[in-house]
Amino acid sequence: MTATRLWGGRQSGALNPAFEAFNRSLPFDQRLVQEDIAGSMAWARALKQAGVLNSADTKVLIEALEQLSQEVSQDPAALDASQAEDVHAFVEQALIQEVGEVGKRLHTGRSRNDQVATDMRLYVRKAGAELDQQLKNLIEALVQLAEREVDTVLPGYTHLQRAQPISAGHHALCYAEMLGRDAGRLKDALLRQDTSPLGCGALAGTAFPIDREALAKSLGFSSACANSLDAVASRDGLLELVSACSTTMLSLSRLAEDWIFFTSQEAGFLTLSDEVTTGSSLMPQKKNPDALELLRGKTARVLGAWTTLASLQKGLPLAYNKDLQEDKEALFDALDTTSACLEVASVCVGAASYNRERCLQACAEGHLDATDLADLLVAAGVTFRDAHHRIGVLVCAADEGGFELSQLPPDLTREHLPELADLDLAAELSPTRILERRCALGGTAPSRVKQEIERWKTRLKSWNN
Numbered sequence: 001m002t003a004t005r006l007w008g009g010r011q012s013g014a015l016n017p018a019f020e021a022f023n024r025s026l027p028f029d030q031r032l033v034q035e036d037i038a039g040s041m042a043w044a045r046a047l048k049q050a051g052v053l054n055s056a057d058t059k060v061l062i063e064a065l066e067q068l069s070q071e072v073s074q075d076p077a078a079l080d081a082s083q084a085e086d087v088h089a090f091v092e093q094a095l096i097q098e099v100g101e102v103g104k105r106l107h108t109g110r111s112r113n114d115q116v117a118t119d120m121r122l123y124v125r126k127a128g129a130e131l132d133q134q135l136k137n138l139i140e141a142l143v144q145l146a147e148r149e150v151d152t153v154l155p156g157y158t159h160l161q162r163a164q165p166i167s168a169g170h171h172a173l174c175y176a177e178m179l180g181r182d183a184g185r186l187k188d189a190l191l192r193q194d195t196s197p198l199g200c201g202a203l204a205g206t207a208f209p210i211d212r213e214a215l216a217k218s219l220g221f222s223s224a225c226a227n228s229l230d231a232v233a234s235r236d237g238l239l240e241l242v243s244a245c246s247t248t249m250l251s252l253s254r255l256a257e258d259w260i261f262f263t264s265q266e267a268g269f270l271t272l273s274d275e276v277t278t279g280s281s282l283m284p285q286k287k288n289p290d291a292l293e294l295l296r297g298k299t300a301r302v303l304g305a306w307t308t309l310a311s312l313q314k315g316l317p318l319a320y321n322k323d324l325q326e327d328k329e330a331l332f333d334a335l336d337t338t339s340a341c342l343e344v345a346s347v348c349v350g351a352a353s354y355n356r357e358r359c360l361q362a363c364a365e366g367h368l369d370a371t372d373l374a375d376l377l378v379a380a381g382v383t384f385r386d387a388h389h390r391i392g393v394l395v396c397a398a399d400e401g402g403f404e405l406s407q408l409p410p411d412l413t414r415e416h417l418p419e420l421a422d423l424d425l426a427a428e429l430s431p432t433r434i435l436e437r438r439c440a441l442g443g444t445a446p447s448r449v450k451q452e453i454e455r456w457k458t459r460l461k462s463w464n465n
Contacts, residue, residue: 025086028329030079032087035122036115037069039198039219040091043110046199046215050208052109057102064098065091087119088112109206110199113232113320117197120331122219124241127335128190134342135183135248136463139176141349143456146172150449152354153431154269155362164371165363165431168354170444171258173452178251180459185244192240196221197231203319204228233319235327239309242331245338246306249299252345256292259352263289268358273351276344291344298337305334360431367395369405369429372437373417376428380419390416405429 015023041062048058068091072079084090096103146169156166196216199206205228212224225231262270272289280286308330312323370391377387391405394416398405406429414421427433439445 023085025325025328026079026082026084026090028332029087029116029325030076030090031332032116032119032123032328033072033076033079033091034069035119036087036091037065038122039115039118040095040106041065042215042218043198044106045218046210047105047108047208049214050210052208053105057105060099060102061095061106064095064103068094068098086112088115109201109208109210111202111232113202114197114200114228116324117200117232118219120238120328121193121195121197121221124193124238124331124335125190125220127339128186128193128241131245131248131335131339131342132183132186132464134339134346135179135186136460138342138346138349139179139183139456140460141346142172142176142179143453143460145169145349145352146176146449146456147453149354150446150453152356152359153363153435154354154359155366155368156444162362162366162368165368165434166444167435167446167449168359169446169449169453172349173449173456175251175255176456178254179248182244182248182251185247186241189237189240189244193237194222195225195231196223197225200225200228200231203232229319233316233321233324235309235313235324238327238331239306239313242302242306242309242334245302245334246299248338249295249302249341252341253296253299255345256295259348260289260292260296263292267362268355269362271353271355272348275351276348291348295341295345295348298341301337302334305330305337363431364404364406367398367405368431369434370395372429372434373405373425375437376420376423377417382419 044053044058044061044065047053048055053061078094079087079090082090082093084093092103092107095106148169149172150167150169152168153165154168154171155162156164156171196212196219198219199210199212199215201207216222216224259270259272261267263272272287272291274287276289276291277287278290280288309327312326312330316323373394374384374387374391377390378384382390394405394408394412397412398408401409403409406426408417408425413425417425435445436447437445439448441448
């Protein structure tokens with residue numbers, strides 16, 4: 001297909017080849033072709049309703065656009081072979097080549113400025129729906145993991161030091177909560193993209209009597225953008241969407257970091273499936289958590305895309321500027337990367353399993369029961385501050401003596417814990433009993449975790465409502 005300029009009347013000289021390549025966006029904006037065709041068909045119908053196109057011309061245009069949609073869907077090679085400046089030029093040139101002079105009527109009253117703004121909103125609506133489904137899939141995998149491991153006792157950490165025992169199911173549901181909020185941010189960002197820029201022209205609106213509300217509805221938008229300048233010049237919605245992707249990636253990165261440690265030989269709490277791990281080209285014994293490390297690493301790319309979009313929009317005058325061509329590669333990469341990471345994360349979670357014996361052993365070492373021992377004193381009438389001090393003294397004694405608090409010698413128990421003389425401390429300080437006591441809302445008791453699992457199952461059933 002021979003490339004012709006959509007703006008060639010004003011300039012007569014040839015473009016410098018370096019600038020022509022520099023200026024072209026078709027190599028990356030061609031993924032908007034179906035959205036551009038959909039917008040063009042809606043625009044053709046709007047022009048007919050406005051009396052600009054007759055029925056016969058509209059029919060010719062719609063049929064040609066439908067045919068083009070099928071052709072590029074079945075074989076996108078024409079996009080790669082085209083020398084068109086951008087996806088809008090590609091569609092228009094293909095249309096003119098197919099139907100002749102009638103094709104030249106389609107661009108009446110619109111601009112590439114409102115076209116691209118519309119295309120992008122149509123595209124992110126579809127991409128956002130796919131991300132939403134992937135978030136749901138990952139949360140489902142975490143809920144299933146929580147159900148499998150609800151009774152698994154896992155060391156909980158603060159400051160990367162063992163702190164208190166928790167349920168492994170509780171740990172999994174923590175990330176379900178994070179990702180649930182990420183899904184809310186995604187949906188909220190998409191909500192503010194639910195207005196149509198089409199019909200706003202280059203910056204001042206269209207001079208033809210287009211029913212823009214009807215046009216917006218025909219494309220699946222709730223309404224039309226109210227201000228033509230804002231419609232063509234604003235990309236804050238894309239920034240907000242990539243921000244939602246960024247928080248999602250931060251959640252994945254934190255999960256990855258936890259699990260990279262859990263799978264290490266130093267911890268040995270968790271085993272990943274071979275399908276998401278690799279080996280070493282030199283060391284035969286290695287099983288590397290590469291999938292998790294890539295989740296952590298690819299987070300930087302999405303955060304970088306957010307920075308690119310924010311920097312791109314800083315200080316831009318109204319209305320459209322060619323700077324905004326640079327929004328697409330950052331957006332597409334952020335969406336693609338987040339999508340790939342969510343898919344891989346679901347695979348990782350779905351096949352992961354805890355080493356219950358190793359987790360239980362880790363919970364029995366390092367005085368993770370200290371807080372519970374203080375709580376037992378409080379239940380016996382001691383103030384928490386005094387109890388805290390007394391248990392701190394006992395921790396020092398236990399460290400010096402090489403024993404755990406649940407194994408206190410009788411003389412130390414009588415001296416420091418006379419209020420607990422009748423209790424079986426070994427039983428009361430067992431990791432299982434410690435979990436059972438934390439049954440308040442938000443707690444790690446298996447009984448409470450089971451309730452949260454059921455709550456999540458209910459929420460997931462109504463996810464798309």
